[in-house]
Amino acid sequence: MPTDNHLKDAPSRPWTPPADPTGPGGIDFIAVERLLDNDIQPDALSRLELREAAAALYRTGTPVKELARRVDVHEAAAYELLADAGVLPPDQYCTINDCWRARRGHGLCQRHLEWERREVARSEREAKALDLAASGLSPEQISKAVHRSPKWVTGVLSSYATHRDHGAMEIAA
DSSP: OTTTTTHHOOOOOOOOSSSBBOGGGOOOOOHHHHHHHSSSSSSOHHHHHHHHHHHHHHHHHOHHHHHHHTTOOOHHHHHHHHHHHHHSGGGGBSSSTOOOOOOOBBTTHHHHHHHHHHHHHHHHHHHHHHHHHTTTOOOOHHHHTTSOHHHHHHHHHHHHHHHHHHHHHHHHO
C-alpha cells in the first residue's frame, strides 16, 4: 500500500494548471505541466503552450536565461514569449505607443529598433548625397559614393529641391 511519504520529497510545482486541460486557443495545459515537470521536450509544444510555460516559470522567479534553456529558445525569444504573455514589468516593453513587444535596445522592440536604424542610415545617405551634389559632383559620381543607383540620387535631389522651393514659397507668402 503506497504512502504519502513520497510527496514530501517532490518538488513544489511552479503553477497549478486550470481544471480544463485544454484552454482558450487550444492550449494543452497538461502538456505545459509536463514540460514544467521535465516529462516532455519543448519541441512537442506549440508557441502558445511555450508562452504559458515561460510565463509560469517567470512568475516563480526563474531567471530568463534559465527559462530560455528550459523552453529551448534563444534568450531574446524568451523575452518575446514573456511579452506576449503580458508578464514583463512595464519598463521592459517597447516605448512606442501600443506596441507591447519586449524591449531590445534604446527602449524599442526589435522591429522598431531596426526601423529607427534604417531611418538614420537613410538620412545619413541623403545628407551625404546632398553634400556631394553641393560640391558639384554628377548624379553618377554621387551614386557610386553613396552606393545607390543614379535614379535614387536623382530622386533625392529632386525631392530636396521641391521641399526647398516649397519652403521658399511659404516664406515669401
